[in-house]
Amino acid sequence: FDHYQPPFVHYDAIGGSGMRILLISQRGDQGTLAGLYESLQSLEIVPLSGERSLSRGGFVLTGADARVRSYSQADLKDGLIKGFTLVWSPADEARAARVLQVMKSSFRPFGDRVLDPGLGQPLEGQRADLLAGLEVRRPLRSGSGFYLDGAGLVATTTAVVAGCSRLTVDHGQEADPVWQDAGLGLALLAPREALAPPVHAGLPAAAPRRGTEVAAAGYSYGDALDAPVVSFGRLEDLGGLDGEPDRVRLSLTTLEGDAGGPVLDATGALVGMLLPRQVTAGRVLPEDVAFALDAGAIGDALERAGRLAAATDAAGGGGAALAPEDLGARARAMTVLVSCWP
Template identity: 55%
Template sequence: MRAAILVIGLVLSFVPALAQAQQAWVQIEAQPTLREGEERARAYSGVFPNVSGFVMTTGWYAIALGPFAPEEAERQLRLLRGERLIPRDSYIALGESFQSQFWPVGVRLGAVPPQGETPPETDAAALPAPEATAIVPNILPDETPAEARRSEALLTREERQQLQEALKWDDFYAGAIDGAFGRGTRASMAAWQASRGYEETGILTTAQRAELIEGYEAERAALGLETVTEEEARIEIPLPLALVEFDRYQPPFVHYREKGGSGFQMILISQKGDEATLSGLYDVMQTLEIVPLEGERGLNRSSFVLTGKNGKIQSHTEVTLKGGVIKGFTLAWRPEDGKRATKVLEAMRAGFRALEGGALDDSLGQPLAEDRAGLLSGLEVRRPALSRSGFWLDGAGLVATTDEVLAGCSRITLGGGPEADLALHDASSGLAVLKPRAALAPRSHARLAERTPRVGSEISVAGFPYEDALDSAVLSFGSFADTRGLGGENELSRLSVATLPGDAGGPVLDTTGAVIGMLLPRRVENGRVLPDDVGLALDAAAIRRALADGGLAEAEPAGLGDAPAPMAAEDLLWLGRDLTVLVSCWD
């Protein structure tokens, strides 16, 4: 029996020690007398809500904050030291040297309820019925700066980070989300307080923190921001699920359509590729209506960014190439929704992650065989108002074309890319000469013929008969019918060749590859329409005169020496493609 009692006594004496070993304190001071210890504990209690005082085994009186779990005690020590709220020589105490507790008065360290005691039972029926009370709103009281600092000290790391995120969301904070309230965070808190008419203390009260977080969470909830893992594309990204919803797969795109008339659209981009693929995607994305023309553009070896804005739509695209995989996104919105879009875009950019495991499978959805068609399928493609043909006049990119392409244009492009300006317009002949805004380096340029071809000789017209539907020029073969126009015009030549409207402005070549003229549009005059196999060309001599009159350098002449040998058909085809450029007019 004595042995059993001894064992029980040992177990009971171990319970407080075990409870104490699982706790830790931040010891901030030690005083030699009880009076001094109580004075310091009382002073610290005006700042911190969890001040404890203990008699130490050394006879001194310790003032400590806690208790905490050991990990939390370490965090509180770093935090309070960093904000200079406690002495720099404060340290973690596990309580081995603590004996009786002198502060707060009446609290005993490691107190354990007496064994075997149970609270007396109460007859519920004998209790008075509770009185009905009115429900009142939970209004948080105002706090002094000292009280605000005390309540702030109780925040967890996650709660402190959330405050920084909320300040950043409201554009008051631009630093790291680390939970440390340094000068940057304090300044942002003061700026937030000022914006709402509060005293600028730099320390948010409990009510102010609640107001800040409630506003932040309400705005995020209205956008429906939620981190989504798109398994097929292997992309993790926060999405505004209140504004967009999944539509379909169309490799390399994952489409999200607008939800509830929000006006927002989104595309995730995921495909395997290299630098050439990235460059091709960069060019293709700029032809889409979802990427307006006005905006910043930037392409490098491993990424590109496209921004665009017009009166109807605004968008932002970011794409990165890494490890043979291309991934990114496009967000588009109405210009009047710019504030919401900025918040969404910040969240998407901050949370975007390209996951390992490949890219979007080409077998998903209904991809088309032709690469360009597959990229554009399901998207509204920006199309020029009109496209015609032109040809290079020199090695810097000067272009001759028909003035038909000038009507109502806000801008003109060459080959679907570089923009050009009007350098010369001869309205009487219908000739327009364009100069690119940046110097180009065409593979070949025209040699204007000095000789008039023999009537009946073979000729070819290089052009884009289907406008921007094809990437390369097409040659149409025919014959030189007359040295004058139908009305006897000396500067015109008549051709026997079948062409389409898109061919207008293209070069007319003889069998040696010299340019003998420029194909003119088929115009309807006084109700008369030319037969399909009859065409008119502005001859090389007229082009040369117009260039000279306009102060432009003359294109390289074909020469008056011995007539060069005719070119093989396949060589003529390649020359025609190299000479000819698509000229597009955009609204």
């Protein structure tokens, strides 16, 4: 026995066995069971590869990679959820198979009591990357993106998607890169399952004007916040400082996580996509200087990628100016978190 951390009782490896056991004990219903099922899949000890199933009365989760193996099961009966997790090293596969067989055949829920949720370390004392004392799987990096059509096509920066074995958008939806241009810094991601975004950025009918007030949305702090942050600024020039025709220069303070997010004018029309801050040897730009890939370049990219027909001029843009709160709501609704996983 090592410690309590509801809903788990932790048993660490002994005698160099490399095997860990978690006993699961909590009250709940089918919603609680499903939540536990999803939470376990976010843990480092439950690799993504493996068979898994969820029913009304319980679940089974297996995970396997080159570093760790695990098996979890839990059953729901009379408002009680009880089960276990066994974790082992791939080198101990044969011994773990024998241990697991014994555990599965002998495990029996006992009594009508569950683990006291007040036991163990208080939740407010935990690190953000822990769940009940267990390491949560973390992405290599996270950035921003935004919807370009009604099926969930996402625009983001190539910097966010570089070197990823897996990509997710909108807090967990699997996505694949379908087009990239390193010169533009633009990547297009298609979700593996069709989405129905509430708002998507339509391509504007005309170029924006200098001095236009703009709003930008992005996950400034990665996945630390559940919703994007909206910042307001001004469009200073059409073009980059070195005359790049596919850039627009903004007076806007941004953070690293904002890159890939949309920039909208006061009517809600797309101005462009925020680019990562420029780092040039010997030159440091003012904090409020930012650049975006302009909407025209995004439209050209969509045409080359064969996706232009779906990116229609969405509602909003070209009309009267929106109230700041409405403009912010529109920007947030089309912005997604893009996460790169190892």
